[in-house]
Amino acid sequence: MSAKEELFRAFPVVVTQNVVWGDMDAYEHVNNVVYFRYFENGRLEYFRRIGWFQIEEATKVGPILASTQARFRRALTYPDTIHIGTRLVELKDDRFSIEHNIVSEAQDTVVTIGDGLIVGYNHHLGAKAALPAALVAAIKALEARS
Amino acid sequence: MSAKEELFRAFPVVVTQNVVWGDMDAYEHVNNVVYFRYFENGRLEYFRRIGWFQIEEATKVGPILASTQARFRRALTYPDTIHIGTRLVELKDDRFSIEHNIVSEAQDTVVTIGDGLIVGYNHHLGAKAALPAALVAAIKALEARS
Amino acid sequence: MSAKEELFRAFPVVVTQNVVWGDMDAYEHVNNVVYFRYFENGRLEYFRRIGWFQIEEATKVGPILASTQARFRRALTYPDTIHIGTRLVELKDDRFSIEHNIVSEAQDTVVTIGDGLIVGYNHHLGAKAALPAALVAAIKALEARS
Amino acid sequence: MSAKEELFRAFPVVVTQNVVWGDMDAYEHVNNVVYFRYFENGRLEYFRRIGWFQIEEATKVGPILASTQARFRRALTYPDTIHIGTRLVELKDDRFSIEHNIVSEAQDTVVTIGDGLIVGYNHHLGAKAALPAALVAAIKALEARS
Numbered sequence: 001m002s003a004k005e006e007l008f009r010a011f012p013v014v015v016t017q018n019v020v021w022g023d024m025d026a027y028e029h030v031n032n033v034v035y036f037r038y039f040e041n042g043r044l045e046y047f048r049r050i051g052w053f054q055i056e057e058a059t060k061v062g063p064i065l066a067s068t069q070a071r072f073r074r075a076l077t078y079p080d081t082i083h084i085g086t087r088l089v090e091l092k093d094d095r096f097s098i099e100h101n102i103v104s105e106a107q108d109t110v111v112t113i114g115d116g117l118i119v120g121y122n123h124h125l126g127a128k129a130a131l132p133a134a135l136v137a138a139i140k141a142l143e144a145r146s
Numbered sequence: 147m148s149a150k151e152e153l154f155r156a157f158p159v160v161v162t163q164n165v166v167w168g169d170m171d172a173y174e175h176v177n178n179v180v181y182f183r184y185f186e187n188g189r190l191e192y193f194r195r196i197g198w199f200q201i202e203e204a205t206k207v208g209p210i211l212a213s214t215q216a217r218f219r220r221a222l223t224y225p226d227t228i229h230i231g232t233r234l235v236e237l238k239d240d241r242f243s244i245e246h247n248i249v250s251e252a253q254d255t256v257v258t259i260g261d262g263l264i265v266g267y268n269h270h271l272g273a274k275a276a277l278p279a280a281l282v283a284a285i286k287a288l289e290a291r292s
Numbered sequence: 293m294s295a296k297e298e299l300f301r302a303f304p305v306v307v308t309q310n311v312v313w314g315d316m317d318a319y320e321h322v323n324n325v326v327y328f329r330y331f332e333n334g335r336l337e338y339f340r341r342i343g344w345f346q347i348e349e350a351t352k353v354g355p356i357l358a359s360t361q362a363r364f365r366r367a368l369t370y371p372d373t374i375h376i377g378t379r380l381v382e383l384k385d386d387r388f389s390i391e392h393n394i395v396s397e398a399q400d401t402v403v404t405i406g407d408g409l410i411v412g413y414n415h416h417l418g419a420k421a422a423l424p425a426a427l428v429a430a431i432k433a434l435e436a437r438s
Numbered sequence: 439m440s441a442k443e444e445l446f447r448a449f450p451v452v453v454t455q456n457v458v459w460g461d462m463d464a465y466e467h468v469n470n471v472v473y474f475r476y477f478e479n480g481r482l483e484y485f486r487r488i489g490w491f492q493i494e495e496a497t498k499v500g501p502i503l504a505s506t507q508a509r510f511r512r513a514l515t516y517p518d519t520i521h522i523g524t525r526l527v528e529l530k531d532d533r534f535s536i537e538h539n540i541v542s543e544a545q546d547t548v549v550t551i552g553d554g555l556i557v558g559y560n561h562h563l564g565a566k567a568a569l570p571a572a573l574v575a576a577i578k579a580l581e582a583r584s
Contacts, residue, residue, distance in 0.1 A: 017309065021336040022329055022471060024464040026516075031460060032211050033186060036179040037314055044313040048371070065178050069215035078464075079340070163455065167482040168325060168475055170318040172370075177314060183460055190459040194517070224318075225486070324503050325478060328471040357470050361507035 003103045003110060004083055011085030011101065012142050013046045019080040030076035039068060039100045039114045042086035046098065050138035059132045060124040066095070068116040073109075080106040088143050094130050095119045096139065149249045149256060150229055157231030157247065158288050159192045165226040176222035185214060185246045185260045188232035192244065196284035205278045206270035212241070214262040219255075226252040234289050240276050241265045242285065295395045295402060296375055303377030303393065304434050305338045311372040322368040331360060331392045331406045334378035338390065342430035351424045352416040358387070358409040366396070366403040373397040380435050386422050387411045388431065441541045441548060442521055449523030449539065450580050451484045457518040468514035477506060477538050477552045480524035484536065488576035497570045498562035504533070506554040511547075518544040526581050532568050533557045534577065 001009075008014055017038075025031035047053065047063060056062040076082065082102050089097040100114035122129035147155075154160055163184075171177035193199065193209060202208040222228065228248050235243040246260035268275035293301075300306055309330075317323035339345065339355060348354040368374065374394050381389040392406035414421035439447075446452055455476075463469035485491065485501060494500040514520065520540050527535040538552035560567035 020329070020333045022332050022463060022469060025460060026462040026464065026466045028464045031186075032214060033179060033182040033460060036182050037312070040177075040179060040314050041312045044370075065218060067215065067217040068178060069213065071213040072211060078336075166475070166479045168317060168323060168478050171314060172316040172318065172320045174318045179314060183458070186460050187458045190516075224482075323478075324506060325471060325474040328474050332469075332471060357510060359507065359509040360470060361505065363505040364503060 003108045004105060007083050007085045007101055007103045007110075011087045012145055013042065013049055013086045015042050015045045015084045015086075017041065017082060017084070019076055019078045019082060021078045023076075024078055028077065030078075032070070032072065035070050035072070035102070035112050035114065036068065038082065038084050038102055038112075039070070039116065042084040042100050043098065043116060043118075046086045046142075050135060050142055052135060052138075055132050055135050055138075059122075059134075061120050061122050061129045061132050061135075064119045064121040066117040066119045068114065070112055070114045072112050074104070074107060074111040076102075076104055076111055077106075080104055082111075088139060089115065091136065091139060094128060096131070149254045150251060153229050153231045153247055153249045153256075157233045158291055159188065159195055159232045161188050161191045161230045161232075163187065163228060163230070165222055165224050165228060167224045169222075170224055174223065176224075178216070178218065181216050181218070181248070181258050181260065182214065184228065184230050184248060184258075185216070185262065188230040188246050189244065189262060189264075192232045192288075196281060196288055198281060198284075201278050201281050201284075202269075205268075205280075207266050207268050207275045207278050207281075210265045210267040212263040212265045214260065216258055216260045218258050220250070220253060220257040222248075222250055222257055223252075226250050228257075234285060235261065237282065237285060240274060242277070295400045296397060299375050299377045299393055299395045299402075303379045304437055305334065305341055305378045307334050307337045307376045307378075309333065309374060309376070311368055311370045311374060313370045315368075316370055320369065322370075324362070324364065327362050327364070327394070327404050327406065328360065330374065330376050330394060330404075331362070331408065334376040334392050335390065335408060335410075338378045338434075342427060342434055344427060344430075347424050347427050347430075348415075351414075351426075353412045353414050353421045353424050353427075356411045356413040358411045360406065360408040362404055362406045364404050366399060366401065368394075368396055368403055369398075372399075374403075380431060381407065383428065383431060386420060388423070441546045442543060445521050445523045445539055445541045445548075449525045450583055451480065451487055451524045453480050453483045453522045453524075455479065455520060455522070457514055457516045457520060459516045461514075462516055466515065468516075470508070470510065473508050473510070473540070473550050473552065474506065476520065476522050476540060476550075477508070477554065480522040480538050481536065481554060481556075484524045484580075488573060488580055490573060490576075493570050493573050493576075497560075497572075499558045499560050499567045499570050499573075502557045502559040504555040504557045506552065508550055508552045510550050512542070512545060512549040514540075514542055514549055515544075518542055520549075526577060527553065529574065529577060532566060534569070
């Protein structure tokens with residue numbers, strides 16, 4: 001089984017995109033900063049899949065990224081196609097943590113591992129907030145599917 | 147003592163720059179990805195101050211960023227001026243870890259904390275490598291000064 | 293015929309990609325700077341299709357972007373899929389100009405028009421240079437196909 | 439007179455910033471896309487200086503960038519400090535055009551020339567709009583000073 005197939009099996013949300021030439025820096029590798037944009041692309045797709053944007057309109061509770069990390073195993077170069085997997089690690093009342101794996105098609109392996117901690121925030125009250133019940137249900141349904 | 151003064155006292159390398167409007171995203175806050183560019187600016191200035199670019203030419207041993215993390219305490223907005231502090235946390239034979247604090251002038255506090263793990267890499271041999279003695283000496287001298 | 297179909301008919305090189313959330317700025321539209329990355333993605337794919345990277349290795353003559361322009365007709369927003377068309381406008385001995393059209397799937401129309409002037413540059417001699425014959429032939433062949 | 443002094447004499451708004459390592463691409467030059475961020479930094483400072491953000495709140499008429507262009511004369515590299523000059527070229531009822539010059543300290547010359555066309559847009563009405571009288575007066579006052 002290819003690294004891509006394993007990723008699609010293990011992660012409920014996978015975003016596929018091309019590495020573009022401008023993602024590289026003067027070392028002719030994809031710049032470290034760009035991986036956090038890749039993670040963001042995965043995270044936002046995860047949010048879209050659980051319907052958070054609609055839930056946010058109804059409840060005023062949206063996401064705040066409290067922390068994020070990347071561990072770089074291998075360098076990416078242009079041209080390549082990558083698959084950004086995102087899945088739940090832990091779900092609490094007012095926060096949840098996610099994990100990202102980025103697979104390179106050219107290298108057929110996971111090149112970078114990332115994580116993120118997302119906290120509920122009520123824009124109306126300007127304060128941290130419990131995750132809405134509809135959101136928790138959507139996360140559980142999405143993760144159960146994989 | 148202001149947060150800026152504390153930063154300059156505690157960190158041997160501080161880079162000062164303006165938050166630009168384009169650093170913000172659709173939430174009208176500085177985007178999470180941009181903080182890793184801020185860290186990179188601090189890290190590269192640290193490398194410049196310890197003379198790594200010259201040492202790299204002589205020894206072929208350059209830096210690889212193995213991992214990096216950000217913890218976001220408060221949001222930044224345009225306009226503001228930030229100070230990015232970088233200092234050593236731990237020095238080993240073939241790697242060292244650094245820490246970043248970003249101070250906002252407008253908020254007079256540390257808004258984001260980051261870290262990075264840097265590994266020595268010999269471009270000639272294509273393999274991890276011990277940190278050159280000249281580099282270790284320069285790191286110690288820089289940190290002793292603060 | 294959809295705007296996308298017209299684009300694929302009129303432009304020999306079309307790059308398709310998703311608008312990502314982070315492409316937007318504080319006005320909640322894709323930021324003007326990002327369009328030049330879109331153009332670069334189209335331009336580099338054009339270069340790849342005419343085999344310039346191989347020709348550059350053999351002749352030492354590579355591309356320099358001398359100027360570029362964008363005219364913004366309509367704003368893009370996330371989520372959307374765009375198609376970036378690139379085609380030749382004028383071919384001279386030592387330079388050629390290209391044109392970009394960006395089509396939004398959501399809006400089914402051309403949202404942005406761009407152009408670029410590319411000049412041949414001999415990295416070995418450090419001077420402007422005539423376009424290699426193989427490159428001129430490849431451009432003509434690519435454009436004839438469409 | 440240095441190129442920097444000439445710039446400060448000829449342009450009413452000048453933004454100074456450091457070229458950062460991450461502004462460079464795989465050719466080890468500042469990437470073409472980054473210059474449009476430099477222009478944006480100059481343009482936004484110009485807007486701030488004429489008080490457009492306050493005028494926008496009162497009149498609902500804000501700026502839209504209709505087109506922009508860059509002509510690249512010389513490449514920038516890290517490290518360097520640049521000065522981004524912005525000035526009015528032509529003022530009309532519902533739009534005005536501006537010009538940018540970017541001076542490199544290391545090269546003591548103008549490395550890039552840019553322009554932009556800004557159109558008034560009433561967010562409340564969702565339509566193009568005449569420039570508010572207070573804005574026109576502020577532009578004229580700013581330009582008269584230089």
